[in-house]
Amino acid sequence: MADKTSAGVLLFRRGADGTEVLIGHMGGPYFARKDDGAWSIPKGEYVAGEEDARAAASREFTEELGLPVPEGEWIPLGDVRYGSGAHSKTVTVWAVEGDLDPSLVVPGMFEMEWPPRSGRMAEFPEIDRADWFDLTTANDKLGKGQRPYLDRLARILRGE
Template sequence: MAGKFSAGILLFRRNSGDIEVLIGHMGGPFWARKDSGAWSIPKGEYDPEQEDTRAAADREFTEELGLPVPPGAWLPLGEVRYGSGQRAKELTVWAIEADLDPADVVAGTFEMEWPPKSGRMAEFPEIDRVEWFDLASAHDKLGAGQRPYLDRLAQYVAQS
């Protein structure tokens, strides 16, 4: 497949019978004033020829949130492909039932030229905030390519 491979971890918890998921608002100037579709499962790219998918998910969670993956069973939610051509992505996600305090997150950073064509590099957080959302709210906040994982998680929880 042309394109990129990503792996991530979707933390979830049960709160008074509701399922909540932990997602992060994408950092940087392009996402600063956006909300709907501007949140993401903690994830990142990897090379499948050089790294195991689960190891990549673990590494990316730690890089993005600055915290180790909480203990818990890794529940495979499978793969989703979205985009096309060179922009196509294959995302593999696991769910882990665990709690995490968003205040403990120390987001990783990235550099980019900002303002555009200024020749100056600026550093931005990969994720500028992390919050728990019920599944309906998370569905609005996540990018469309990641939304199928919410349905898969709901199905898993309903069967357990």
């Protein structure tokens, strides 16, 4: 089975206190009481070869946050492969410098059976909140598979 492919946008801003990134807390019942490791770069799946990864990243950002990607240069942060077996995934991310008010986020929704094996379907937000974090805090908040993007962004911003 081929890896799943996802693409996303890591929005960042620079200020007097350093660089901050906008990430979203994953919605749904599995993450409701979790914080560290339960946040994600706005991203989503696409079919490689059928859709351009950058177009998918833009679409998924808008679907997850309900807002378009702010105008700005798209800085490629490359691919990261994580997971294993049937759950492996390759994620491609771009960084875009811009600002966005998290209070304006209107998340997309998804449906799943809840509680499990109940036969009842429930609707949940893809993300239940978004916020800005400095790179150190974001490193704790993000799932470990997405953390390399923070290091890559920091190196690029330092000119390395």
